[in-house]
Amino acid sequence: MPSTPAAGATAPERIRNFCIIAHIDHGKSTLADRMLQLTEVVDARQMRAQYLDRMDIERERGITIKSQAVRMPWRVREGGLSGEDSVLNMIDTPGHVDFTYEVSRSLAACEGAVLLVDAAQGIEAQTLANLYLALEDDLTIIPVLNKIDLPAAQPEKYAEELAHLIGCQPEDCLRVSGKTGEGVSHLLDEIVRQIPAPVGVADAPARAMIFDSVYDVYRGVVTYVRVIDGRIEARDRIKMMSTGAVHELLEIGVISPEPLKGKGLGVGEVGYLMTGVKDVRQSRVGDTVTINSRPATDALGGYKDPKPMVYSGLYPIDGSDYPDLRDALDKLKLNDAALSYEPETSAALGFGFRCGFLGLLHLEIIRERLEREFGLDLISTSPNVVYRVNLDGGGELTVTNPSEYPTGKVAEVFEPIVRATVLTPNDYVGAVMELCQGRRGSLQGMDYLSADRVELRYTLPLAEIIFDFFDQLKSRTKGYASLDYEPNGEQQADLVKVDILLHGEAVDAFSAIVHKDKAYNYGVGIAAKLRSLIPRQQFEVPIQAAIGSRVIARETIRAIRKDVLAKCYGGDITRKRKLLEKQKEGKKRMKMVGRVEVPQEAFIAALSTSDDGADQRGAGKK
Structure with a gap:
């Protein structure tokens, strides 16, 4: 079994940094599993399917949400560099369109990419999107057809499609099966042969790019870096170039696939740093790390900040959980640089945060992580996009x-x-x-x-x-x-704002900006929904949908009525009329001063995105 080279002991010419990119469900994580087995970095007893998908939510949904970096030793079997161990730094990336930002950060840490295509499905939309991202970063592309063991596989047909797209010959497309392991060792050999070694200046001041970071409850912020120039040693004092913050390095090492403590990281190596810092804002993704005693003068290019495409309000059901929600969002922001948020107040829902997401699946995953990992109960308002007026x-x-x-x-x-x-x-x-x-x-x-x-x-x-x-x-x-x-x-x-009025008062949580042609349908739908959700009051409650001062839809919640004639048997009709008039006066008075209490369950049900068909689980999946 090839032994894992010690962190920092590897010459740059023996390192290969690559990632696996593909459409959803084309077998990235399964292929990564076979690579972990073949390079023997994971013991057979510890091996499990989708080994690099660490979060429960990833395993349940069968999708990758977070990129995972892992270091593997490999000795080429068929000529070439045989007899010498190479070090492969592999990053398994997500496939969903909402997590394209994760993919772009991973590509910036690599020199090459394995473009994986399902031999039974062919090229898909996200295959093209990820290929263009890799070409923008000028990476070496290795085209690979996966799942050749399937009865429906058509490797010849899709090899021609792939060759036409990339500009190579159909025979250049490698054929593998992530499930059975067929062709995977040949793919690892080709990665060593085709992907160039990292280039950097070994004796220059150290510069390392932060491409990911996570928050560990016990050890604080764990930062993942790719070293571009120089070398970072254990116990160095490191400096973050964007904030100027200086920290003592407590631990440095590589992920193989569990953390392995080492003595340092050199040019081209991918590893992790721990400083014991608890403040999550001290370690920004895209920042440059250098050594305080001999700092670099120029920071690395970093990443483009992603722009949120969808906004939604997140509010704790229990108002006292607001500080916990703020801390939880701070910690998730460290792990997910695409998340943005700012405090906001709603008359109906209290204190919460307006959060920006890259898409609906991103929103759903963040909300689920907040509820699972931090034990919060949340309401999210209907998603909407950003308008310029x-x-x-x-x-x-x-x-x-x-x-x-x-x-x-x-x-x-x-x-x-x-x-x-x-x-x-x-x-x-x-x-x-x-x-x-x-x-x-x-x-x-x-x-x-x-x-x-x-x-x-x-x-x-x-x-x-x-x-x-x-x-x-x-x-x-x-x-x-x-x-x-x-x-x-x-x-x-041609957009308008539709307000929902309860008993004449606008409820901000239900307002929406919609196209003029669809305003009526939205108003009728939400009014009917609220009528079935809000309990009856002592007085009649009108639910209205309005554009400005013009009402476009209305539903009415009938009043609860006490039978005031129960004791009035026989006698003159005027006696009954008097009692009914008295009741009517009381209702009228109550209607003037009464307030409509909307129960929390009604908000949750009315704002649940799944009822609006907004559940985009696995968008892009076949």
Whole structure:
């Protein structure tokens, strides 16, 4: 068994840094499992499926959410560099469009990428998106067809598709099976041969890029770095170049796949640093680490900050949990640089945070992690996108929450749009076009990747695809279409704010900004929903949907009525009328001073995104 080289004892020419990129469900994590077994870094007794998916939520859903780096020794079997151990630093990446930012950070730490394609499914939308990301970073691409053991596999057909896409020969596409292990050792040999070794200046001042970090309850912040220049040794005093903070290094090492303490990290190596710091803001992803005694003068390029595409409010059900929610978001932000948040107050829900996410699955995962890992009970408001509003009297406003929408005259409203790529069998082109045009989409182009697979390119308003667009796409194409999208600027739109009034008072949590054509449907739907959820009061309660002062929909919750005539048997009719008039006066008085209490359960049920078809679990999955 090849022994794992000690951290920091490896010459750069023997290191290969690579990641595995693919569409969802094309077998990245399973292939990573076989690599861990072949390189013998995981004992057979400890081995389990999806070994690098550490979170319970990843294992339950069968998707990768966090990239995981692991160091593996490998000795080439077939000529070449045989007789000498190479060190492979592999990063297993997510496939979902919401976690593209994780993929882009991983690519920046590598020199090459294994592009994995399912031999039974072929090229999908996210395959193309991840390939373009890798080409932007100028990485060496190794095309690989996975799942060749499946009865439905068509490796020859898809090798031609892949070769046409990358510009290589069909025979250059390697064929492997992550499940059986067939062809994986040959793939590891090719990684050593084809991917270039990292380049850096060994005697220059140390510079290392932070590409990920996690919070450990016992040991504080654990920072994952890729060393570009120089060397970092154990017990050095390190400096974060963006904040200027200086810390003593308590531990340094590599992940193989469990943490292995070492003496230092040199050029091209990937490993972890521990300083014992508890303040999560001291270790920013994209920052440059250097040594305090001999600091570097120029920081590394870092990463582009991701822009949130979807906003939603998160509120604790118990108001006293607000400080716990703030601490929990701080800790998650360290682990997920794409999350953004700021405090906000709602008249209906109390104190909470307005959070920005990259998509609905991202929102769902963050909420579930907050509830599981930190024991919080939360309400999330309906997701919405960011609008730019130009006012009549001049001036501009950015609206991330319907309650911020101006009440005065609005000159024009701009909404974010995305460039969407849909890959579908040609039998379903008509159904996909009909869906996209119904969502205010405009066709930008259409290409045949092969005789029976079509790529459609649309620009669509982001607000139209964050709810049930993906579910509709899957149902209309019998599950064969795949979707990828990226921001593409903004466009002017005819948008209005729909307010929901309970007993004449607006409830900010239920307000929404929607297209004028869909305002009536939204108003009718939410009013009917609230009528069934809010308990009856002592007086009649009108539920109204309004655009400004114009009511567009109404439902009424009937009053609870006491039978005041129960004791009045026989006698004159005027006696009964007197009692009924007295009751009516009492109801009228109560209606003037009464307040409608909306129970917490009604908020949770009315705001639950799953009822609106917004559950995008596994979007992009086949």
